[in-house]
Amino acid sequence: MAPTSVKGAVRARMWEDALVAQRAGRVRVTEAIGRTDSVMAEFPEMLYLYDRPNLLDASFTSEAPGLTATPLDLVLDEMVSA
Secondary structure, eight states: OOOOSHHHHHHHHHHHHHHHHHHTTSOOHHHHHHTTOTTGGGTGGGGGGGTSOOOOOOHHHHHSSOOOOOOHHHHHHHHHHO
């Protein structure tokens, strides 16, 4: 897959440079990209989400303030009809 725009080519080059730095042991890819891309700068902080399965548990929210979750089917129906 090749970049189709100037911005895409710049981003592809950034990733290539970051991979070279990582392979040389100088820096992790996400750190290198984060220095030049504001969106990717937040990525290293969120890496824990990919280390283990995510568990979604609403028990605290349900018990403490007494809130209940909206059923998923209802949410999806509302999104489709919007």
